Amino acid sequence: MKYFIGIILVLIILLYGYLWKLPLLISIVLLLLYFFILFFWEYAVLRYKISGEFQMRSYRKSLETFGFAIAIIWTLMYVIDLHTKGITNSKLPIVILFWFGSLVNIIMYFMYKKKKPVTVFITGDWLHYNNRWKKKRDLKTLNYIGTSKLATDLILGFTEKSDVIIPMKEYKKEEFRQFLDILIEKSDPKHKVYLIDNLTERFPKQTKEA
Known part of the structure; x- marks a missing residue:
């Protein structure tokens, strides 16, 4: 500030x-x-x-x-x-x-x-986004995961505070997919948060080799 x-x-x-x-x-x-x-x-x-x-x-x-x-x-x-x-x-x-x-x-x-600064942190149920404007959100209030119109930014919607917008091209695909999975895991089931097709296609789930 x-x-x-x-x-x-x-x-x-x-x-x-x-x-x-x-x-x-x-x-x-x-x-x-x-x-x-x-x-x-x-x-x-x-x-x-x-x-x-x-x-x-x-x-x-x-x-x-x-x-x-x-x-x-x-x-x-x-x-x-x-x-x-x-x-x-x-x-x-x-x-x-x-x-x-x-x-x-x-x-x-x-x-x-x-x-290569760390700009996304998850501590417990809290998301910390490190940008010029530091943002902290309770993942239990996460109710939407989507993208911008040009599909360049991830948009996270919350019931209590403003959206968090994260530029996806700044991160490695495998790390970003792990991040998305954690968001789903930590969200409240009552909000029925899911990944849209655009995200699952762009960040496919990593499979471990036998």
Whole structure:
């Protein structure tokens, strides 16, 4: 939460600067502050540790293509302004802001490949999801296991709290199948939780060789 509050404060000041022409030097300092807050917020995932009977590592970090698209759009708008209105600094901080977000995403992509942080823990009946927003859910309240429309993310529905969304391509298939089996095992039978065909086909049950 402290990282989120820090980012919100920086963005509010940058918005003020965009509307009322804050000096460029101050904008640069704020942008660097934004970069480091965002980086350490992401890096905290690599340092987070908790004991659990089941742990699952992320072997890659999902790249946020939407963030890249926004950065490119604002860059094009800035270039157009340069050609039509001459040198202007009004949009430059916003362009840098979006590219800093994409840069952090790229850095974390390579750090995930090297560090392979544990991002999913199961302790007793509790699921811990280690992301920028730490999530903890009672598996006895699990009532749905499905996927996103593009079948890229696992969606876990709960009766008491919000859904947990986990990008499936970050994990090894055999480990992810074990994770799915544990979810079914620890869920309350009254919720009749099951795996949809899409999941059973993508993550087939491992059979032991005789």
